Amino acid sequence: MSLAELAYLNGELTELHSAMVSIDDRAFLFGDGIYEVVRSYDRRLFGLDGHIDRLVRSAAAIELKLPVDAVGFKELVRTVYKKSEITDALVYIQVSRGAEPRNHLFSLDLKPAVLITVRHLPDYLFSDHMDPLTAITVPDGRWDMCHIKSTSLLANILAKHKAREAGVDEAIFVRRNGLVTEAYASNVFIVQEETVLTHPADNRILGGITRGFVLDLCAKQDLRTVEREFSRDELLSAGEVFVTNSVYEIRPVVRVDGQQIGDGQPGRVTGMLLQAYRALTADQ
Ligand SMILES: Cc1ncc(COP(=O)(O)O)c(C=O)c1O
Structure with missing residues (x-):
């Protein structure tokens, strides 16, 4: 050789x-x-x-x-x-x-x-190393392009591994400024009173297909939806929290960082949306 x-x-x-x-x-x-x-x-x-x-x-x-x-x-x-x-x-x-x-x-x-x-x-x-180079500047967007369904998933994998070590199922990302983005492989929704909130579909989250269906279903059920950033405090004090993705559809989250969400049971709005989502998948 x-x-x-x-x-x-x-x-x-x-x-x-x-x-x-x-x-x-x-x-x-x-x-x-x-x-x-x-x-x-x-x-x-x-x-x-x-x-x-x-x-x-x-x-x-x-x-x-x-x-x-x-x-x-x-x-x-x-x-x-x-x-x-x-x-x-x-x-x-x-x-x-x-x-x-x-x-x-x-x-x-x-x-x-x-x-x-x-x-x-x-x-x-x-080439001759003294041949000069030219350059442009670009925004440092590394780790900041979550809207791309990219296979660069190391951070997500490590988050899920952390969840395992903590003995829980989900890992929900919180930015340094205390705002919640999404979970390691799903979008996060919270329910405050009768309003359903989720992070805007910008570069900080993957705009989930399921997320889109859920927002449509909310509209059909006359549930108010708001796409805005929300804090970890709002997450912990929400009446309901659920996560969505194409594989596990809609799943209630009843405990975050050891704190009970709402009454600690899957919520009414979450149940309603899951039922409507199931009907939608059966009815395509
Ligand atoms: C980081 C992340 N956010 C959100 C989602 C939800 O996307 P979808 O509803 O299109 O499955 C996924 C799905 O894999 C994901 O990996």
């Missing part, structure tokens, strides 16, 4: 394009993984220690259990790189949480998938 670009995937060394990951791989489905890119100069991996130490920190931050420790990982990368015999290479290291049928909640015993590729440096890196 001399001078060839190559891939190491889950213990197997192959030609670069022979490596295949599962369609159930969580990095593919959710962006549930971490990575590093290292360059080699004249057969030596540059800064490997720093890269692998950061990989280990990233893994810890997302509660991904690496199959080997930092020392073992560095050794693995060096071994894979040596097989390639590329003098100046780009070494890409990715660890996915692993493969299993799609579910935000990951299995705690899932085996991570480790990918290392070794490639020649791309041509653009051989």
